[in-house]
Amino acid sequence: MSLLHFAVLLPFLYTVFVPLFFKKLPRVHTGWFVLIVPLLLFVYFAAQFPLRSGSAPLFQSLSWIPSLGIRFDLHLDGLSMLFALIITGIGFLVIVYSIYYMSKEREALHNFYIYLLVFMGAMLGIVLSDNLMVLYVFWEATSVSSFLLIAYWFQRKRSRYGAQKAMLITVTGGFAMLLGFLMLGSAAGTFSIREIVAMKEVIVNDSLFIPAMLLVLLGAFTKSAQFPFHIWLPDAMEAPTPISAYLHSATMVKAGVYLVARMTPVFGGHMSWFWIITIIGIVTLFWGAFMAIRQFDLKALLAYSTISQLGLIMSLLGIGSLALHTNYEAQAMLFSGAILAAVFHLFNHSIFKGSLFMVVGILDHETGTRDIRKLGGLLSLMPVSFSLTIIGGLSMAGLPPFSGFLSKEMFFTGVLTAYQHIDQWVVLLPIVAWLASVFTFVYCLVFVFKTFTGTYRPERLDKKPHEAPAGMLVSPIVLATLVLVIFFFPNLISYTLLEPAMRSVLPSLLQPGEVFEVDIKPWHGFNTELFMTVGIVVMGSLLYKTYKKWSDIYYNLPRKFDFNHMYDKGLTGAERLSARVTNFYMNGFLHSYLSYIFTFVIIVVGGSFLLQRAFAIDPSTNAVIEWHEYLLAVSIAVSSGFVLFVNSRLTSIIGVGAVGYLVSLLFVIFRAPDLALTQLVVETITTALFLLCFYFLPKLKTEVVRIRVKVSNLLISIGVGTVFTLIGISAQSTNPFKPISHFFLNSYELSGARNMVNSILVDFRAFDTMLESVVLFTAGIGVYTLINLRKSRREKR
Amino acid sequence: METLMTITAGVLFTVGTYLILSKTLLRIIMGMSLFTHGVHIMLMAINGLKRGAAPLLGEEAESYTDPVPQALILTSIVISFSLTAFSLVLAYRTYKEHGTDDVEQLRGQEND
Structure with missing residues (x-):
C-alpha cells in the first residue's frame, strides 16, 4: 500500500465522512468539506511532476487476487498524469462551483458529494490501473456513479430515463470490453498492461487479436459516446450542471479516449x-x-x-x-x-x-x-x-x-x-x-x-x-x-x-x-x-x-433512422419479449412446474449418467429370491397400479394402504424389525387420516385432461421411474466406498445398546433424531391449527 | 433380489409421479406417499439384501445387515408421515376454504 494507492482510495474513504458533515454541520455547505479531497490529490499529483524527459514512470504494486493474476498495480506515466490532473483539477473547480449551484437547504447534498467522490476515485483508478481487471472494475464504478448522478433528481421522469439509458449503453459496452480484456489476457498470459505492451509481437499473431480489438473498442466507443452509441449523452444532461461539466464533458466520457490511447501501443x-x-x-x-x-x-x-x-x-x-x-x-x-x-x-x-x-x-x-x-x-x-x-x-x-x-x-x-x-x-x-x-x-x-x-x-x-x-x-x-x-x-x-x-x-x-x-x-x-x-x-x-x-x-430526417427511436423500440421490444417468455413458462399451473422439475431430472441426471457411462448392471451379487418375495413385489406393483385406474376414493386409499402394509412385510424379509414395526404403526395412522379426508373431501372425479397432456404425463412418469431404477441398479453394482457400518458393531461397548439401529438413532445420531421429533411436533401443531383455529374464529363471528 | 426390488421401487416411482402430475389434491398426496415407499425400498436394495441377521447384537450372528440405511429409513418414515399428515389436513382445509380440490383452479394470479 503506497501513497499512490492511498491517493486512489482517498475519495472512497472520504465518502464515509460526508454524511456526518451534512447532518452535524448543516449550516456550512457540505461542498466546503469535500473540496479538500481534490485539492490534496491535485497537489499530490502535481508534486510528482518531474516526469519530464525520460524519467521512469511511477509504479506501485499491491497484491489483490494473486491466484487469478489480478494485482492492484498502479502506474503513473505521462498519459495518466494528464488525466489525473484534469480529474482532480476540474474536480476541484466543479466542487467550488457546485457550492454555489446546489442549494444546501433543498438538496440531498450528502448523496451528491458521495456519488461525486466515488466517481472521482473510480476515474483515478481507471487512468492509473496497470491491471486490466482492476481497470474494468473502476470502469464500471464510473458507470454506476454516473447513473446515480444522472438520476440525482430521481423524481423527474426524464432523469430516470436518461440514467437508465446511460447505464444500459455504457455497461453493455463495458461487458464487451471485459470480454476483450479476457481475450487479451489469454493471448498474453497476463492482465498487466505493461507486460501486454511488451508482448505485442505475440499478441498480434494471436487469433484473438481482432476480436479482442473490436470488443475493447466497443467499450471505448460506448463510454465516449461515439456514433451510433452517442444517444445516451444528450439524455444524461438531466444531471445537475456541475455533473454535466465534470463527468459528461471533462472526464468520464474521456475514459473511452483514454482506453484507446492506452491500448494504442498494443493494437x-x-x-x-x-x-x-x-x-x-x-x-x-x-x-x-x-x-x-x-x-x-x-x-x-x-x-x-x-x-x-x-x-x-x-x-x-x-x-x-x-x-x-x-x-x-x-x-x-x-x-x-x-x-x-x-x-x-x-x-x-x-x-x-x-x-x-x-x-x-x-x-x-x-x-x-x-x-x-x-x-x-x-x-x-x-x-x-x-x-x-x-x-x-x-x-x-x-x-x-x-x-x-x-x-x-x-x-x-x-x-x-x-x-x-x-x-x-x-x-x-x-x-x-x-x-x-x-x-x-x-x-x-x-x-x-x-x-x-x-x-x-x-x-x-x-x-x-x-x-x-x-x-x-x-x-x-x-x-x-x-x-x-x-x-x-x-x-x-x-x-x-x-x-x-x-x-x-x-x-x-x-x-x-x-x-x-x-x-x-x-x-x-x-x-x-x-x-x-x-x-x-x-x-x-x-x-x-x-x-x-x-x-x-x-x-425531414427519416424517423426510422433516429437512433433514439431505435433504442426506445428495442427496449420496449426486449421488455415485451422477456415478459412473454416468462409468462410462457411461469403460467401458474402446478402441473407445469412439476413437469419442468421431473423433466429436468430425467434429462440432466439421466443424461449425465449416460454421458459418463455410469450405468452399470451387475446382478451377480444379488441375493436369491424366494417365491413369496416375487409374490410381494407383484402385489406392490398391482396395488399401486390399482390406485391409478380407480376413481373411487375409498378404493384408492385402500390401494395406497395396501402398498404401505406390503412394504412393512418387505422390511421383515429385509431383516429390519424396527422398520417393519414403525411402518405398520405409521401406515395405520396414515390410512386413518386418509379416511378422514375421504369423509370431508369431494368425490374423485374422472379427470378431464387432453390426451396430449395424458401422454406427456405418462412419458414423464415412465422416464422418472426408469432413470431412478437404472440409477438404483447401478448403485448396487458399483461400490466405490467402503461401508462404515462395522463401527456400529461396537454399539454395546460404546452405548450399551444391543439394537444397532436404535443406538444410531438415539445415541450416535441423537441430534438428528431430536430435530426429527421437532419436525413431527411442528407438523402436529400444524395439523391441529389447521383443523381447529379457523373454525373457532368463524364460530365467534 | 436387489434388482427385483429396485424395479418394484421403479414401478412405485412411475405411479407416484403420474399421480403427482394429476389435478386432484388427494391424488397428489397419494402419489407422494407412494414415492416415499419407493425411496425406502430402493435405499434398502442399494445396500444389498439379506446379508446376515437383523442388526440386533443379541442374535450373536456371524454377520449382520447394515444398520445405517435402516436408521436412515426410520427417520424418513417418521418425516414422511408428518408430511403426509400435514398435506392431508392442508388439502382438507383448502377444500373447506375454496370449495375445490383442483389445483388448476387454485392457482393464484400475480395481481391478486
Missing part, C-alpha cells in the same frame, strides 16, 4: 485499428456538430458538441496510431503529430467545455431556463458570463486567440497528413472534417448570439436575470483564463504535460532518453490549415445567417 499499427477509430471518430465529429445546431436546450447543444469533439479526438488517435505501422515508418514523426494534437485537444476541450457548461448552469440558475427560444439580449445584464461564453465558444469554434485554435489547426494537419500519405480517396477525411468544423462554428455562433444578443424578453423568463454571484463565476473564470494563457504560452504545457502523455501512447518510437519534439505555435504562415479556418469562418457565418432557409432538413 496501433494495425490497419483495422486505424480505419475503425478514424472513421467512427470523423462520423461522430460530423454528426454531433450537425445535430448540435438544431438543439434548443443549451445543455443539449453542449452535449452534442461534446460528442462531436470526442469524435475529433478519437479520429486523431486513429490517425496517430499509424505512426506504429511498419509501412509508414518514414512518416512516423508526422503521424505522431496527430497524437500530440489529440492529447492537446483533450486538454483544451476539458477547459473550454468545462467553462461553457458552468456558464450554462449560471444562465439556468439566473434566468430559470436553458431554452434559447426564450433567452436573448442578456449581454448588458450578464457581461461577465458573456465574456466567458465568447472565450469558451470561440475556442470551441477554433478561432484565435484561444487555445482551441491551436489544437484545431493541428487536427487539420493530422487529417491532411493522412490524406497525403495513405490514398487518394482519403481526401474525404479532410473534407468531412472541414464540413464538421463549419457546423461547429455555426453552433458556437448559435450559442453565443442567440443567448446574449437579440431582443431581451423578460416576460418569457421565470426570474429576473442578473449577474451570477462571484463564487459561481470563479471556476469558469479560472478555466477561461487558462484558455487564453495556453494560446499565448502553449509551451508551458508542451514538455511538461503533453510530451510525456504522447510518449506513453507511442513508447516504441523513441530510444531510451529521447523525447518527442513538441513546438506548438499559433502562426505557421499561409498554409492549407489557415485557409481551411478562414473558409470555416466565411461559410459558417453564411450558414448562420441563412439558418431559417435550410433548417428544414432537420425535420
